[in-house]
């Protein structure tokens with residue numbers, strides 16, 4: 001196997017006619033990283049992956065792999081390999097010939113390419129099926145063939161476009177674990193496109209959250225969860241309430257905001273008085289039914305209760321905030337069960353309310 005390479009994306013844009021799909025993004029992915037490009041449909045993640053692969057021209061900027069500028073290199077000379085969403089296996093070829101295909105294109109003789117294909121099939125625990133055709137395999141096995149086929153060229157970087165999207169939920173979780181194991185054992189750089197927050201959190205060393213052709217945040221999963229950089233990230237990851245208001249007071253490392261027609265809330269961070277800002281409050285850190293500190297809670301009316309097994313999700317509104325979510329442990333909820341329409345006192349700690357950057361709702 002080759003060694004891993006770092007990827008340096010420097011001021012890269014993708015323009016299709018009059019659509020700018022990717023706006024001058026810059027990102028460094030260290031060698032050997034499992035990187036997930038995450039974002040809603042149309043945010044530009046597939047265009048970014050395809051530009052790294054060389055399947056799409058780069059409208060502006062440069063992409064480097066290690067020390068090599070690959071911007072104008074053809075796909076086969078980049079040191080990357082791509083695994084496609086649909087696997088794109090040849091139905092009339094057996095697994096050996098499917099896996100050996102790219103070596104055949106390179107003119108490698110039959111004996112050598114079959115030996116290498118068998119080695120790849122062994123790595124994927126598919127050796128017993130070497131003479132089968134793709135239709136005679138399960139979805140998970142077909143995916144492993146596609147992986148073997150991508151890895152046969154000893155890439156420094158493996159690019160994966162929604163590799164788990166065609167699998168049923170159980171297989172998805174199993175294959176997710178296998179992908180992680182494979183990346184760890186090969187040690188090469190993986191760039192994996194997904195629209196699933198859960199998948200990115202489970203797999204990535206580095207999550208890159210994209211929105212409308214731009215990078216909102218690039219950070220390890222735990223940082224994304226604990227310190228979302230922007231309101232978009234906080235909402236997209238779904239573990240935070242986002243409250244919009246204007247700064248009315250500043251303290252040592254904290255700000256207090258006023259919500260139009262509603263309450264005042266304090267959060268850690270710094271901003272200028274009068275600035276429109278967003279703050280995030282962790283949904284799992286909200287307590288109910290206790291007296292609290294002003295600015296770190298409010299009295300809300302329960303609009304929905306969802307039982308989720310180990311937790312209970314409450315939806316509330318009040319103090320100018322709509323659709324506020326509180327995730328309580330099952331025991332905390334059932335110690336004091338509240339019903340739709342009841343008024344509930346909510347509160348949290350300053351550490352669980354943070355000021356967000358990026359464009360504020362105003």
Ligand SMILES: Nc1ncnc2c1ncn2[C@@H]1O[C@H](COP(=O)(O)OP(=O)(O)OP(=O)(O)O)[C@@H](O)[C@H]1O
Pocket residue numbers: 016017019020021039040041042043044045046047048195
């Ligand atoms: N070949 C193309 N020609 C014109 N516009 C395109 C082309 N490919 C993509 N786009 C547009 O560029 C934007 C980004 O597309 P892209 O496929 O990169 O997003 P994505 O985040 O991968 O979305 P999805 O998750 O739906 O695949 C979209 O607005 C899309 O319509």
